[in-house]
Amino acid sequence: TQLLEQSPQFLSIQEGENLTVYCNSSSVFSSLQWYRQEPGEGPVLLVTVVTGGEVKKLKRLTFQFGDARKDSSLHITAAQPGDTGLYLCAGARGSTLGRLYFGRGTQLTVWP
Amino acid sequence: NAGVMQNPRHLVRRRGQEARLRCSPMKGHSHVYWYRQLPEEGLKFMVYLQKENIIDESGMPKERFSAEFPKEGPSILRIQQVVRGDSAAYFCASSRPDRASGANVLTFGAGSRLTVL
Numbered sequence: 001t002q003l004l005e006q007s008p009q010f011l012s013i014q015e016g017e018n019l020t021v022y023c024n025s026s027s028v029f030s031s032l033q034w035y036r037q038e039p040g041e042g043p044v045l046l047v048t049v050v051t052g053g054e055v056k057k058l059k060r061l062t063f064q065f066g067d068a069r070k071d072s073s074l075h076i077t078a079a080q081p082g083d084t085g086l087y088l089c090a091g092a093r094g095s096t097l098g099r100l101y102f103g104r105g106t107q108l109t110v111w112p
Numbered sequence: 113n114a115g116v117m118q119n120p121r122h123l124v125r126r127r128g129q130e131a132r133l134r135c136s137p138m139k140g141h142s143h144v145y146w147y148r149q150l151p152e153e154g155l156k157f158m159v160y161l162q163k164e165n166i167i168d169e170s171g172m173p174k175e176r177f178s179a180e181f182p183k184e185g186p187s188i189l190r191i192q193q194v195v196r197g198d199s200a201a202y203f204c205a206s207s208r209p210d211r212a213s214g215a216n217v218l219t220f221g222a223g224s225r226l227t228v229l
Contacts, residue, residue, distance in 0.1 A: 098207065099157050099168060102147075
């Protein structure tokens with residue numbers, strides 16, 4: 001069973017469009033992280049959110065942690081081909097120190 | 113680049129052989145994690161180690177898999193008598209607490225891709 005469900009699984013859009021990726025769970029997390037992974041490489045951390053309702057912005061990327069700390073979203077404005085990659089959300093639970101639970105990921109392709 | 117170093121990057125083994133994957137954490141990091149990634153699946157936690165201690169191995173198969181992080185040298189994930197189902201990308205990560213949030217921030221290596229023939 002997957003603790004974190006990501007949707008959509010695949011997303012193919014044109015340059016300049018906006019998009020939102022969702023990460024949902026029925027469990028509460030002490031923190032949630034978003035990673036981006038390129039083919040043949042390891043995931044690279046984009047952001048960590050820890051407070052319910054928290055919103056963080058990283059240039060054209062906006063991350064939100066749900067009020068109940070069970071879900072999160074990643075919104076990209078005016079997507080560019082360089083945004084192409086696998087976006088992974090990962091949650092930490094206070095009871096399992098250090099361990100992260102990953103979603104299956106959203107494969108984003110941005111066409112020029 | 114003082115990031116997490118994994119080797120080998122690619123490893124091919126025949127069924128029944130042993131695979132050894134090595135991971136050197138980032139400088140100053142004393143916590144190491146191993147994750148496995150199968151095609152179209154997310155990263156699955158395997159084991160969490162500190163120097164000379166296994167903290168959490170709940171994600172590691174009971175048979176054939178073992179991990180260590182000795183006082184000196186890299187962490188090693190060992191798979192004995194490999195089977196085709198062991199073919200996957202194995203990622204190591206090391207961590208430090210994030211100063212701003214206090215959350216555990218993982219830095220991943222580039223992975224070791226194991227192919228079992």
